[in-house]
Structures are given as structure tokens and as C-alpha cells.
Amino acid sequence: MSFAWAKQYEPKTGLTKWLDEKLPLPRLVYNAVGAGYPVPRNLNYMWNFGVLAGVCLMIQIITGVVLAMHYAANGLVAFATVEHIMRDVNYGWMLRYAHANGASFFFIVIYMHIFRGLFYSSYKAPREMIWLLGVVIFLLMMATAFMGYVLPWGQMSFWGAQVITGLFSAIPLVGEPLQVWLLGGFAPDNAALNRFFSLHFLLPFVIAGVVILHIWALHIPGSSNPTGVEVKQESDTVPFHPYYTAKDGFGLGVFLILFTAMVFFLPNALGHPDNYIEANPLSTPAHIVPEWYFWPFYAILRAFTGDLTIPFTGITLIPAKLLGVIAMFGSILLWFILPWLDKSPVRSGHYRPLFRKFFWFGLIPTMAVLFYCGGAPAEEPFVVLSQIATAYYFLHFLVILPIISQIEVPKPLPFSITEAVVGQDPAREAPRAGVVNGGDAGNLPDGSLQPAE
Known part of the structure; x- marks a missing residue:
């Protein structure tokens, strides 16, 4: 990011000037995490x-x-x-x-x-x-x-x-x-x-x-x-x-x-506690469970208990184990296409009322259920809860989010970050040639002003 008002690095001693010419590491740090990075x-x-x-x-x-x-x-x-x-x-x-x-x-x-x-x-x-x-x-x-x-x-x-x-x-x-x-x-x-x-x-x-x-x-x-x-x-x-x-x-x-x-x-x-017992290939633990941070994906893996078959024929298309593996990896890989699934021009959830409801009352509880069920035994009611939560997880990203981004009416955005912080922005009142300057109705979804007709 380069802004005209960003402070520029100025070496002050002979050593720092020499270093800036030969290996500009101080300049890199200054521009990355210092005063040179607005x-x-x-x-x-x-x-x-x-x-x-x-x-x-x-x-x-x-x-x-x-x-x-x-x-x-x-x-x-x-x-x-x-x-x-x-x-x-x-x-x-x-x-x-x-x-x-x-x-x-x-x-x-x-x-x-x-x-x-x-x-x-x-x-x-x-x-x-x-x-x-x-x-x-x-x-x-x-x-x-x-x-x-x-x-x-x-x-x-x-x-x-x-x-x-x-x-x-x-x-x-x-x-x-x-x-x-x-x-x-x-x-x-x-x-x-x-x-x-x-x-x-x-x-x-x-x-x-x-x-x-x-x-x-x-x-x-x-x-x-x-x-x-x-x-x-x-x-x-x-x-x-x-x-x-x-x-x-x-x-x-x-x-x-x-x-x-x-x-x-x-x-x-x-x-x-079982990990303080030395590994024994002849003694299977009563409940095999990964570390807690894998639990939601482990729950998705275990949510698939039946094969995908052709109806009335009994021919198996995809075994349950493979379905679970595909879903487990797919639950993360779908994040790669998330920028293109959510087509809303507004970014922040604060200005997207419908998105916010589905996020806090849909996605977050779903992840909580997956976390809990992933660490629980593979028995009822945890299997059914995992299946419901898994279904909603994929539904949220692949169906609900794209639909919301198309039909949602977002709240008006502030004119600028300054206005969002202090409540007003003098630049908004300043006359601008060739732009509408008459309130929120003239704002594009990203907060910029739309051109005058």
C-alpha cells in the first residue's frame, strides 16, 4: 500500500545511510511495521x-x-x-x-x-x-x-x-x-x-x-x-x-x-490422559479422539454413516468412508472459493443485517456443535447432531451466503473511516467537482461517492 502522506524513512547517521544503500533492511521494517505504514x-x-x-x-x-x-x-x-x-x-x-x-x-x-x-x-x-x-x-x-x-x-x-x-x-x-x-x-x-x-x-x-x-x-x-x-x-x-x-x-x-x-x-x-501411556498396537483405546482443534472436522468425517447408493439397486456409488473424507477436506477447501461465493458489495457484517443474523445464529452455533460432537463418542445423539451441523455448514457457505449476498439490503455506509470514528468528516462537506455530495443516497456500497449524471 502506498499513500502520498506516508512518512518516508530517512537514515540519520552515516552507518544507517550506508546500510540503507547496501541492505535496506531498516527501511523495510519501517515501511512494514513502523511509521511508514499508514x-x-x-x-x-x-x-x-x-x-x-x-x-x-x-x-x-x-x-x-x-x-x-x-x-x-x-x-x-x-x-x-x-x-x-x-x-x-x-x-x-x-x-x-x-x-x-x-x-x-x-x-x-x-x-x-x-x-x-x-x-x-x-x-x-x-x-x-x-x-x-x-x-x-x-x-x-x-x-x-x-x-x-x-x-x-x-x-x-x-x-x-x-x-x-x-x-x-x-x-x-x-x-x-x-x-x-x-x-x-x-x-x-x-x-x-x-x-x-x-x-x-x-x-x-x-x-x-x-x-x-x-x-x-x-x-x-x-x-x-x-x-x-x-x-x-x-x-x-x-x-x-x-x-x-x-x-x-x-x-x-x-x-x-x-x-x-x-x-x-x-x-x-x-x-x-491416554497419551501418557506408551503406544501399544495390541490395545485399542476405548475412545480414539484427535486434539481438540481437529474436532469440528473430525465430526464432519464421522457424520457420514451410510454409503451413497443407486436407489432400488443397492449399487454403491461412494462408500461412507470416502464421503466423510471428501466432506472433511471439502469443508476447508471451500474457503478457497469464498471470495467468489459472497458477491455482496458491502464487506462489514455490521452493515449487513441479514448476513449478521445467519452468522451469529447459524454459523457460530453450528461450529460450536461440531467442536463438541468431534470430541464426543461416536454414538447417539452426537452422530445425528454432527449430521445436522455438517449439513448446515455446507448449506451456509454454498447456498445461504450466495443468496443473501444477492437479496440483502445493507445499511448505509459511512462516507469515510473518519466519519465512522468521529461522527463527521469535513471532506464530505467540501465542494467536489463532478460528484454528488448530497448524503447517503449518493454513496456507492463501498462508501465512495457516485459520479454525477
Whole structure:
């Protein structure tokens, strides 16, 4: 994003001038997160979660690198090395708890970031690429988290790997060979541990690379804001530093208080007790369940209990297992086409009354039900609830949202971000040649003025 009023970086010493000529890293930082980056003046605390996600990623990389120094990816000793870290390595228990709970906090922050994007339609033009890269980051996070969950080699680790990789066997023709290729054998063992450990170590750096692309894409159109109205003038913005560095600093302080409280006082609250039992291929747990952040997609997977058949013939077109796999992956992949499903010219849910009702009373309760049912046993009434919630989830994105975007009458948008903040904008009263300047009726849906006839 480039605005005429953006402050320019000016090196003041001989060293900084030399560095700016040879390697303009200070200029890059200044323009990315400093006073050289104008940001809408009306961002609320829901815009803190992007920075918090970056902090979570750094916590995971730092603690993960240190833990990798003491871990052995071998089925005979993997569980013992985790206990060695907990008992014998200096502050190993803190590093392991910070890494395990850091994954949960990372997903909490990302889910909040996603729901903010859904409510404020941050996926709309001109920010489609930001959203698409965000979905890629989420998929990489899920893969990284799954492989990391296998590494402690407890009961849930082993059987979770068996169940999740077993999903690929549902793919016709190539399914079973693909599962064997992923595991390096017919069941999780040393080969699977080595592969998962290698990828678990590598993927966070891949995520960091995509995050850089995500931020780069963000700086082209600039940040969205709660009104959805684009920046028009200098009064609509403030420098990122010190205004939003201070605001993000406060949010980071609250986050770290909650995170450290979890690490020191409730370190195992989000884990499963069966994972403190060493993996045993001959003893199946009574209730196999993934980590909590996978629960809504696990509920979608289990919602399909019957095959898709040709009526009156009994011929199976798609087995139930494959239907579940398609639906589980499809529930995330449909986010890639979300910018083109929602055709409303208005972004913010605050100005879309019908959209807002379906979001708060439809999508949010549906996700809550999926979260709950994903962690519950595969029995009634949880299966039926999962099926109802899954049906509504796809209905919301593929049917309801496109229809709403066509028939909804949005509320009038403010003329500018300044008007939304202070209640009036002197620029609106100033005479403008060739434009209508007579109130909300002359505003286009994005808050700009329409040309005079």
C-alpha cells in the first residue's frame, strides 16, 4: 500500500545511510511495521490476532528446535525420550508444556483470526490473495500439528496416526498404496516416526515463508477495517507505530498472561490422559479422539454413516468412508472459493443485517456443535447432531451466503473511516467537482461517492 502522506524513512547517521544503500533492511521494517505504514484508524482488538499468530509461530519454532535436540524418532525409545525431556533436561518440562500448549493457543488465535475475516468479509476484493494464503497457512498448520501429535508415541499418538492415515485408504485404486507410502509400512512404526518428525520439523519454516507472503500481500491493498470502507484520505489513517504497536503490545501482554497461566498451572488440561501411556498396537483405546482443534472436522468425517447408493439397486456409488473424507477436506477447501461465493458489495457484517443474523445464529452455533460432537463418542445423539451441523455448514457457505449476498439490503455506509470514528468528516462537506455530495443516497456500497449524471 502506498499513500502520498506516508512518512518516508530517512537514515540519520552515516552507518544507517550506508546500510540503507547496501541492505535496506531498516527501511523495510519501517515501511512494514513502523511509521511508514499508514493503517486505518478504527481497527479494534480483533485485528490483534494476526500479530499474536506470528508470536505463536515463533514460540513453536524456538521451543520445537530445542526439544528436537533431545528427541529420538524411534519407536523403541520415542516415549522414553519424551519422559527424559520432562524429568532430566533442564527446564525440559517447561519447554515441552510450552510447545504442547503453544499449539493449542496457536489454533485459538487462528480460529479467532478466521472468524474475524468471515464476519468482516476480509476475503473480498482486493484482498483475495491475503485470504487464500491464509487458508494455505491453516492447512499447513493442521498437517504440522497432526504429525507433532504422533511424536510423543503415546496411545493417542499411535492410534491417531493409524486412524488419520487410514482415511487415505478410502481413495479408490490408489488409497491403500498411498497409506503404506505415507507410513512407510502397514502400521505406524519407526519409518512413520522418522517421516513425521522430519516433516514436523520442516513445515513450521514453510509456514513462516507463507506468512511472509501473507504479510507482503497485505501491504499491497492495506489492512481492512470494521466498516469495510476503503481509505480515502490522510485523516482515515494513523501510523502503525506507535498507535498499533502499543495496541498489539497490550494484546500480547494479555495473551502471555493467559499462556503462562496455562503452562504453569493447567499444562495437561487440553491434552488426553491416554497419551501418557506408551503406544501399544495390541490395545485399542476405548475412545480414539484427535486434539481438540481437529474436532469440528473430525465430526464432519464421522457424520457420514451410510454409503451413497443407486436407489432400488443397492449399487454403491461412494462408500461412507470416502464421503466423510471428501466432506472433511471439502469443508476447508471451500474457503478457497469464498471470495467468489459472497458477491455482496458491502464487506462489514455490521452493515449487513441479514448476513449478521445467519452468522451469529447459524454459523457460530453450528461450529460450536461440531467442536463438541468431534470430541464426543461416536454414538447417539452426537452422530445425528454432527449430521445436522455438517449439513448446515455446507448449506451456509454454498447456498445461504450466495443468496443473501444477492437479496440483502445493507445499511448505509459511512462516507469515510473518519466519519465512522468521529461522527463527521469535513471532506464530505467540501465542494467536489463532478460528484454528488448530497448524503447517503449518493454513496456507492463501498462508501465512495457516485459520479454525477
